[in-house]
Amino acid sequence: MDELALLKDMGEKTPLPPAADLAPARARLAAVFPVAAAETAVPRRRRRLLIPSLTATGLAAAITAVVAFGGLEPFGVAPPQAEAVAFLHEAADAARVLPATPPRPEQFVYTRTRQGDGSVRESWFSADGTHDGLIRQDGLRIPMPGCRDGRRAVMRGEVDTTRTEPCTPEPADRSDLPTDAAGMREYLSRAELEPERGEIDFDVLVHFGLTEKYLPPRALAALFEVMADFPGLTIDENATDGAGRPGIGLTWAQPADQNEVMLVFDRESHALLGIAGESAVVEQAVVDAVDQRP
Amino acid sequence: MHQPDEDDAAIIGGSLRRPERFAAIFDRHAPHIQRYLARRLGRQVADDLVAETFLVAFGKRSRYDLGRPDARPWLYGIATNLVRQHQREEVREYRLRASVAPEPDIDGHADRVVAQVSAGAMHRPLAAALAELSAGDRDVLLLVAWEALSYHEVAEVLGIPIGTVRSRLNRARRQVRAALTASTRKECANRG
Numbered sequence: 001m002d003e004l005a006l007l008k009d010m011g012e013k014t015p016l017p018p019a020a021d022l023a024p025a026r027a028r029l030a031a032v033f034p035v036a037a038a039e040t041a042v043p044r045r046r047r048r049l050l051i052p053s054l055t056a057t058g059l060a061a062a063i064t065a066v067v068a069f070g071g072l073e074p075f076g077v078a079p080p081q082a083e084a085v086a087f088l089h090e091a092a093d094a095a096r097v098l099p100a101t102p103p104r105p106e107q108f109v110y111t112r113t114r115q116g117d118g119s120v121r122e123s124w125f126s127a128d129g130t131h132d133g134l135i136r137q138d139g140l141r142i143p144m145p146g147c148r149d150g151r152r153a154v155m156r157g158e159v160d161t162t163r164t165e166p167c168t169p170e171p172a173d174r175s176d177l178p179t180d181a182a183g184m185r186e187y188l189s190r191a192e193l194e195p196e197r198g199e200i201d202f203d204v205l206v207h208f209g210l211t212e213k214y215l216p217p218r219a220l221a222a223l224f225e226v227m228a229d230f231p232g233l234t235i236d237e238n239a240t241d242g243a244g245r246p247g248i249g250l251t252w253a254q255p256a257d258q259n260e261v262m263l264v265f266d267r268e269s270h271a272l273l274g275i276a277g278e279s280a281v282v283e284q285a286v287v288d289a290v291d292q293r294p
Numbered sequence: 295m296h297q298p299d300e301d302d303a304a305i306i307g308g309s310l311r312r313p314e315r316f317a318a319i320f321d322r323h324a325p326h327i328q329r330y331l332a333r334r335l336g337r338q339v340a341d342d343l344v345a346e347t348f349l350v351a352f353g354k355r356s357r358y359d360l361g362r363p364d365a366r367p368w369l370y371g372i373a374t375n376l377v378r379q380h381q382r383e384e385v386r387e388y389r390l391r392a393s394v395a396p397e398p399d400i401d402g403h404a405d406r407v408v409a410q411v412s413a414g415a416m417h418r419p420l421a422a423a424l425a426e427l428s429a430g431d432r433d434v435l436l437l438v439a440w441e442a443l444s445y446h447e448v449a450e451v452l453g454i455p456i457g458t459v460r461s462r463l464n465r466a467r468r469q470v471r472a473a474l475t476a477s478t479r480k481e482c483a484n485r486g
Contacts, residue, residue: 003420003470004439010417011440014333016325025328025345026320029352036313036352115472119479140478261464278468 084233084250091270092224098217102175103127103286109172110294111212112283113274114243120282123212124290129169134290172213179218181225211274211281220272227252239264241273243280302365306358316355319365320348326366326441327373333440334377336387343380347373367450370441374433374451385425392422419477423470434459435466 103109105128113121121137126146133144145153147167154163178184215223227233232253239249241264249262262276274280285294302319309316327347331340350372351365358368377384424432433452437443445463449456 003467003474006416006420006474007435007439007470010420011333011436013417014329017328017332019325021341022320022324022328022344025324025341025348026317028345029320029348030314030317032349032352033313033316115475119475137475137478 081233081235084235085228087235087248087250087265087270088224088228088233091265091272092221092228094270095217095224096221100175100216100218101286102216103173103214105173106131106288108133108287108290108292109212109214110283110285110287110292111281113211114280114282115278122293124287124292125170125172125212127171127173127214127286129171132290133172174213174215174219177215177219177222179216179222181222184219184222184226211279214286236262239276241280242275242278243273243282245273245280247273249276301363303358303360303363306355306365307360309352309355313352316348316352319351319369323366323369324348327369330370330441331373331377334384334387334436335380336383336390339380339383343373343376346376350376367443367447370437370443370447371451371453374437377433378429381429388421388425392418392425394418416474419474420470422477423473426473427466427469431462431466431469434462435470438463 107127108124108131109127111123111125113123115121119137121135123133123135123144125133125144129146130148131146133146135142135144147169150166150168151164152167153160154165178187227250230252232251234251236249236251238246239262240246245264247264247266249264251262261278264273264276264280265271266273272281283294287294300318302322305315305318309319324344328340328344331343331347334340335343347369351369354372358365362368424436427435430452434448437448437451438445443451445456445459448459452459
């Protein structure tokens with residue numbers, strides 16, 4: 001369960017109030033109606049101030065179109081830095097020539113990540129999304145039931161409640177992703193990963209969508225190509241990822257008031273290592289069963 | 295009386311000449327606004343502030359953009375401003391929730407081992423994490439998670455660019471996730 005799901009669960013503890021509970025508030029409001037009615041009875045020239053929503057919406061749309069999904073601020077965006085752009089194209093080129101090694105449907109994508117605080121997380125996600133996966137973190141075993149025939153088991157921790165819920169399989173094999181920049185850009189804007197909100201940004205994608213999945217090298221290359229178009233790209237030659245491994249850090253225009261997200265790449269292979277200070281993918285492989293390590 | 299299929303803008307427009315029509319806006323949206331306030335400030339304060347929200351809205355109805363059929367973002371905006379004025383109470387509310395004993399698990403002993411990963415057991419550290427967020431990040435996170443507003447609606451509610459909504463949400467999620475991870479680990483250490 002991720003933090004948003006937990007929050008939703010917490011929010012559901014507060015019920016909608018019955019009408020009777022709202023009666024005092026409604027009475028307070030109704031009490032001002034006669035006063036207002038008396039005022040409007042006095043003829044006077046009334047100028048209605050309309051919020052210029054068209055302009056605002058147009059501007060927002062334009063910004064969205066320009067920055068696509070970087071989670072960027074609309075103002076003060078610097079032109080892309082040649083060095084960072086060049087590095088991303090190199091990373092894309094390096095990825096593109098790697099052989100694709102997709103898992104078979106019954107296999108699992110194993111990923112070991114290290115968080116900035118030193119904790120380790122291991123995940124086994126079903127390649128086709130129909131087999132039961134697992135996450136091990138902080139000594140806990142968190143089952144990830146597979147989705148079969150549109151249903152999956154409802155677990156409370158490790159305990160099977162014997163209930164099921166409707167689902168859509170979430171394959172760890174993302175061989176379905178577009179393998180060219182234009183297609184990837186279009187895919188990201190379609191917001192497949194977070195359909196309930198209709199939007200996605202690169203940051204969320206890297207954090208929650210792809211790090212524990214199998215991405216064909218050419219899809220990864222396409223992601224890097226898309227990123228190369230981000231405004232305000234900068235390069236840090238002496239960055240370290242969440243496991244303290246040195247590498248090349250890349251950032252883009254981000255709001256001044258947020259902790260900057262920096263993706264860290266291996267200096268030689270140009271492989272994506274992780275996020276500075278936060279996380280690092282230490283190992284990733286295809287395995288045949290849950291709990292099996294490469 | 296208003297037609298059931300009339301949108302909020304039509305009702306608000308009509309209420310300029312006939313103020314009593316604004317009652318329909320209350321009836322339509324007050325339950326959700328009250329719950330939003332109760333989630334953030336507790337029941338008692340919410341009962342008071344829900345009246346306040348609609349009084350403020352009523353007073354500002356002549357400036358409502360009639361091109362917007364749904365009044366929810368506008369109402370959430372007013373309610374959120376009121377929450378901001380009660381930030382200390384809000385933080386106190388989360389700290390309170392963080393300190394109270396967790397509800398007993400319905401399934402009893404079988405679940406004890408896994409209680410810490412079940413949703414209910416995470417509410418305390420979650421509440422503690424909410425108390426630590428900056429007000430702006432918390433607004434965005436809770437409007438998305440609790441009120442199920444879209445990024446566009448949240449941008450409208452808070453009067454900020456959509457890029458800022460995204461970055462605030464990302465940051466809030468990261469902070470909450472980090473706090474939960476830390477708390478889970480502590481629980482494990484205590485247990486083991």
